[in-house]
Amino acid sequence: MVADGRDGRKATVDPKLLELLACPLTKGPLTWDAERGELISRVAKLAYPVRDGIPVMLPSEARAIPAEDLLAPPRP
Template identity: 85%
Template sequence: MATDGREGKKANVDPRLLELLACPLTKGPLTWDPERGELISRVARLAYPVRDGIPIMLPSEARAIPFEEGLPPPRLSGPS
């Protein structure tokens, strides 16, 4: 379960916001990974954290996704 690191709350992203966001490096779409609470840029292989429901869209804050880890399956809509 992905948490925001404070009170153990599960991170969430508003589905409408997800439709508007793009990877700041590739300008491509992002997908939501509910297990880790991250926004995934499949092209850049970066995972942007979501803290307190706010996406942190800074490449310096993003986690690189190693090829060995693979990518989560695409999810076009936000969290349910």
């Protein structure tokens, strides 16, 4: 897990919340990238940030994921 950039704490997502969340564009599943503190939509090729433990599910706030990063298997 990484610091979320606000107060230096590690960003986390409740596993139950992760089961309920979906990509707002594709309505598909998201995976948690603990290393970067982001929720990943492999279909949309977007990484949604998590700030202060709150997922920011706005496509305008998401980071585009390069195609070569998507070729790697998803991290648990």
